[in-house]
Amino acid sequence: MTTRVTIGVKHGKETHDVDVDLDESGATFKARLCSLTKVPIERIKVTGLKGGRPLADDADMRTQGVEALARRGKKLLMLGSAATLAKPAEEVAFLEDLPEGERDAANAGEGYRPGLTNLGNTCYANSVVQCLYAVEGLRDSLGGYAGGRDARGGTAALTTALRDLFGDVKTAKDTVMPVRFLNVLRQLYPQFAQHGPQGVPMQQDAEECWSAVMHTLATEQPEETRRLFGIGMRRELRCAATNETRVEDSVEYTFKCNITIEVNHVTEGFKIALNDTRELRSEVLGADAVFEGQSKISKLPDYLTTQLVRFYYKADIRAKAKILRAVTFPITLDVYEFCTDELKAELEPARKLKLKREDDEALKRVNEKKAALEDPASMEVVDPLEGTRFTGFFDLVSVLTHKGRSADSGHYVSWVKKDDGSWTEFDDETPIPRTEEDVLALKGGGDHHMSYILCYKARKI
Template sequence: VCIKWQKQVFPGIEIDTSQPPMVFKTQLYTLTGVPPERQKIMVKGGILKDDTDWSTLGLKDGQKLMMIGTADEIVKAPEKGPVFVEDLPEEEQAAALGHSAGLYNLGNTCYMNSTLQCLHSVPELKSALLSYSDNVRGNGVDQASHSLTVATRNTFGELDQSVRPVAPLHFLQMLRKKYPQFAQQQNNVYMQQDAEECWTQLIYTLSQTLTSEASEPTAAQMKELFGIDLVSRVHCAESGEESSESESVYSLKCHISHDVNHLHEGLKHGLKTELEKVSPSLGRTAIYTRESRINELPRYLTVQFVRFFWKRESNQKAKILRKVDYPLELDVYDFCSDELKLKLQTPRQVLRDAESAKFGLKVEVKTSRTQNIEGSSTSAGESSSMDIDKADSSVPKKQLTGIYDLIAVLTHKGRSADSGHYVGWVKQDDGKWIEFDDDNPSIRKEEEILKLSGGGDWHMAYICLYKARVI
């Protein structure tokens, strides 16, 4: 089609009628600098709406359309692509980005936008992606996974550099190519999808592509960043059978029931489950209990609140609205195996000493009588007193402590996973929180983050991302 805007004419613009009108509007945004929400496109004497079905308009090749709208006044409209910080006048660059850019909703894609914004908060992931080449594919990596990884890298780059909202068109295309479930339509409109499924699938893809064969040797691998090793005791009370299992996962589950009021309680439920399987000694099925403990921790701990379940009577996903509080500081020591607890004791003592020193408290470590708060003896020092510098030098740097700080929350508002709205809330380096509601980022106070715990129709935490506190 041909677009006339003010005194300018843009001929030969292609419309992909399989995509919602918002995709077409983002094309015009890159050409004119007029944000989609300000665009009024005249079609058949009316205005093109975001939910208009293209097939009802009877468009023809070469048809002329008129657009009304004012471009952003902050920066000069680019000929193509987003506006980058380095293209701005020097005096505008410093004030341009207090945080990364927003993401345009391309038609029920808030599940994808919120996932990207939360994962974008992990600098080590961005570094690993930067070292990933367009031409490199690790062993056994398929083309779709490779393309999705490249699209993730490029989208993160645009978020860091653009002063305007970014339209993640290429990422969306690659996501739907790799995982066709995200291309499901209803009445010719792309359906809302589950953000946790998007998060899980993207992490899985990156774990396949960001390997030592595909990135710089110094780049942090996905297992180190997000992987959680679990060791489980599987026990059958009826037969007395017992066995152990181990597995690696990329998130902990917070199960929600009538007696769960806090994240710790939900995690405890999630690590103890019942399963039914055949008992060799009984010769029939029996109930087994699986009790899991964390045997290895990641730099970034992902926690999913299991809020959705399948409701048979209505044949759709339903949501548990119960309020479940979560902390800004999460200590997972109680969920760790005895072996891991032993490894954590000295780093935890050093961390406590460091925090005491910050408040001007004298750090004293007594002999074998000294007990950790967890109840076991510590060997952090044998002398009667030890200053924090000596404590620091006795322990290797970058050791995990089992204590994590909240850096991102992905929330859902609505009654069903197949509807409603997803938003990402991300903590910045300066301690401020930004609510990334698609293309409209806004600053939030820390107390507002703790109010996302559920209990009503407001946004409630669905995924929490915690960063390890290390010494």
């Protein structure tokens, strides 16, 4: 069955040959036209299709007669004009003449990767992509991904779409439109294809999108994904009535932070989430019994994803509600206390070396210079393990935030750390320079953007 055709679309004096995926929606097709013509999606009207009616956003392109029209050499007609910017009342001759805030915004495009176009309540997906792009190891592993056995469908198609989207972000000089990524995401996970009463795509939960992408990557690149994001967890439970124990090992891809009235810092929320009580089959009693205990980290990943569990289902309103409580988080996170005794023992040498290096840094520089003068060869010794030993410390590299009262409404943005230590807020198409202080202010406690997902990079020595 044909899935793609090319058809001419006449817009004004120009005609564009447009590649159409027949499995996509009318809104996705309009998004592709937006990228070609720079006409905002809401202004685009497409006519010339089967039935004579303008193309609806929720239309199935396979039912619009596009294939037959293309075969007969017919063209579609697109109406709509690009927005024109009003001429400024007063021209500014030099960038330095702008106020500081406007000057920062004008400089935002310099040294910043491009933003992603919002294709109708898709800020949740844009934010996930920008945070994941900050993971250098993921960019590298996807760069070498050749596709699975079914590259046109399933998890292989979405992995390929993400790989290609990363490639577009790397090379583009202007805003990138994630049309194909969103189209494949919606095909593989239909929950993200839901539309509202007016045919507009519905807002979705960014954490659910993150989990869907992570599941996809773990299916297609299991070893790389486990190394990059997989958190080894060991759950040890005990039944007080029978003294039976249960030990379970698993791999998780998010480190949960539960929020209660007592939680003021993420580490307090981690402790609550790691405690566990459940009913399990007791061999002694021959019936279910209560087992209690906790989970601990048994293996560390290169990148630790933490989720602040801010949303829960509220029965009386039959919708997700949001916990607005302020919960602070650190720029550098130490997870040593949450590790198993075996992992702590593995971390100890690197932690001691880290502390020693920090304590002796000034003296060490002096000694190194002195040693180099006395014996230049002494500086050529290279530690073969340098940069491979986990310390238990993680440095914040991205934050995904939410503004609003419900996970399925409001607005998501991402905050990403650059190599030089500065921060950028990606509000869909717009990159905005930010500071570390701006990021730490994302703790919550009101209607401002507040942290929902935090991504930390392992500090190795």
